[in-house]
Amino acid sequence: MMTKRIIPCLDVKEGRVVKGIQFVELRDAGDPVELARVYDQQGADELVFLDISASVEGRKTMVDVVQAVASELAIPFTVGGGINALDDMKRILRAGADKVSLNTAAVNNPELINEGAAFFGTQCIVIAIDAKYDPEIGTWRVYTHGGRTPTERTVIDWAKEAVERGAGEILLTSMDEDGSKKGFDIALTKAVGEAVSVPVIASGGAGNAQHFLDVFTEAQADAALAASIFHYKETGVGEVKQFLRNAEVNVR
Amino acid sequence: MIGIIDYGMGNLFSVSKALERIGIPYVISDSPETLNKTKGVILPGVGAFKDAMARLREKELDQFIYQYVESGRPLLGICLGMQLLFEESEENGLFEGLGLLKGRVVRIPERTADGERLKVPHMGWNKLHFHQEAPVLQGIKDGYVYFVHSYYVDGMDTSSLLASADYGVTVPAVVGHENVSGMQFHPEKSSATGMQLLTNFAKAMERSEDIL
Numbered sequence: 001m002m003t004k005r006i007i008p009c010l011d012v013k014e015g016r017v018v019k020g021i022q023f024v025e026l027r028d029a030g031d032p033v034e035l036a037r038v039y040d041q042q043g044a045d046e047l048v049f050l051d052i053s054a055s056v057e058g059r060k061t062m063v064d065v066v067q068a069v070a071s072e073l074a075i076p077f078t079v080g081g082g083i084n085a086l087d088d089m090k091r092i093l094r095a096g097a098d099k100v101s102l103n104t105a106a107v108n109n110p111e112l113i114n115e116g117a118a119f120f121g122t123q124c125i126v127i128a129i130d131a132k133y134d135p136e137i138g139t140w141r142v143y144t145h146g147g148r149t150p151t152e153r154t155v156i157d158w159a160k161e162a163v164e165r166g167a168g169e170i171l172l173t174s175m176d177e178d179g180s181k182k183g184f185d186i187a188l189t190k191a192v193g194e195a196v197s198v199p200v201i202a203s204g205g206a207g208n209a210q211h212f213l214d215v216f217t218e219a220q221a222d223a224a225l226a227a228s229i230f231h232y233k234e235t236g237v238g239e240v241k242q243f244l245r246n247a248e249v250n251v252r
Numbered sequence: 253m254i255g256i257i258d259y260g261m262g263n264l265f266s267v268s269k270a271l272e273r274i275g276i277p278y279v280i281s282d283s284p285e286t287l288n289k290t291k292g293v294i295l296p297g298v299g300a301f302k303d304a305m306a307r308l309r310e311k312e313l314d315q316f317i318y319q320y321v322e323s324g325r326p327l328l329g330i331c332l333g334m335q336l337l338f339e340e341s342e343e344n345g346l347f348e349g350l351g352l353l354k355g356r357v358v359r360i361p362e363r364t365a366d367g368e369r370l371k372v373p374h375m376g377w378n379k380l381h382f383h384q385e386a387p388v389l390q391g392i393k394d395g396y397v398y399f400v401h402s403y404y405v406d407g408m409d410t411s412s413l414l415a416s417a418d419y420g421v422t423v424p425a426v427v428g429h430e431n432v433s434g435m436q437f438h439p440e441k442s443s444a445t446g447m448q449l450l451t452n453f454a455k456a457m458e459r460s461e462d463i464l
Binding site for chain 2: 001003005040045070071075094095098122123168169197198199222252
């Protein structure tokens with residue numbers, strides 16, 4: 001059967017990898033191509049590159065970085081950030097990315113999902129959702145613009161709509177857990193996983209290998225994404241996989 | 253020299269970069285004349301079956317493929333490119349394929365026989381189970397490869413099934429009959445295992461020396 005995927009995420013700003021702790025404090029952690037090569041060798045199943053500032057400052061993801069990474073990597077990778085139109089998707093996918101991830105642009109213009117899926121196929125379209133629990137409505141609310149702007153949408157409804165429109169995968173980030181290192185948001189991941197028929201990537205909160213095991217076994221996530229714990233070598237992809245293997249989780 | 257058939261339906265960049273990495277020269281072309289000078293061709297493909305067949309026919313690449321296979325040189329279909337080798341597909345209707353191999357392309361069911369829910373597309377790394385020995389599988393030990401697809405081949409000849417993956421149903425993963433072969437997954441995205449598979453395919457081209 002299918003293996004659970006471990007996906008390091010590289011947040012890119014001006015060609016360099018940075019990681020936003022709770023989306024605000026940034027630290028420099030290196031060259032994207034170099035990091036990509038290291039993660040491939042460590043056994044990463046995929047990589048995600050996100051231009052975290054793109055939605056705010058209108059910055060376009062650098063095609064050069066995508067091309068350089070694509071020449072180096074023999075595993076799939078997704079690029080998000082600064083993708084606001086079909087032309088942006090074409091630019092990124094033709095530079096060698098396997099998937100594009102849409103966040104704010106898809107919320108503002110859901111038709112973009114249909115356009116992308118029709119042109120490239122659903123397997124190329126990842127919908128990234130930044131989710132934060134809202135006690136007033138008793139469920140998770142969708143945020144846009146790098147987690148700065150609350151919307152009227154709830155996460156479950158938006159995930160369902162995105163899949164109906166042609167999303168091939170959901171990249172689900174818990175803003176409540178992101179940067180906390182206290183573990184993935186099990187309830188959120190489980191709820192979205194049960195609501196949609198496509199793979200769900202859990203993101204936000206990874207602090208150790210046990211957290212990956214929890215999100216795979218308790219929330220049935222298909223994949224789990226993390227950044228800082230890998231970048232700052234708190235644990236390696238290989239170590240997490242060995243831990244999962246010992247716990248009889250199917251990994252590559 | 254490997255020819256990559258360019259009919260506007262594939263991530264040619266990834267396939268070509270993978271060939272560069274393993275040191276195999278290639279040419280990307282939609283011209284039968286150019287492609288006919290190669291020792292082996294790859295038929296890539298991402299997208300819908302119907303559109304892919306229409307484009308192949310439009311450029312008369314279907315006829316080229318038949319002649320190429322007839323000449324005895326190796327052909328490798330990747331992902332949708334593998335599905336096109338079969339008789340027909342149920343993707344958004346019923347459409348005729350190249351018919352080089354026996355079988356029908358059908359949708360992955362949403363539940364297993366036991367009622368367990370299956371996510372479609374089948375996306376991610378899955379393990380290969382080997383059915384028989386073949387040159388293309390030489391040296392493959394860790395058999396994890398990267399799949400992205402919503403349709404799979406049903407009812408194929410077991411004699412052509414070289415390796416499969418388990419996803420609620422048996423998904424034919426590596427198929428081969430004489431000089432026609434296919435991979436449902438993406439070898440160009442399957443790390444060291446994928447590179448070995450492509451290297452093995454390139455080795456099969458050595459026999460084309462006598463044909464050219």
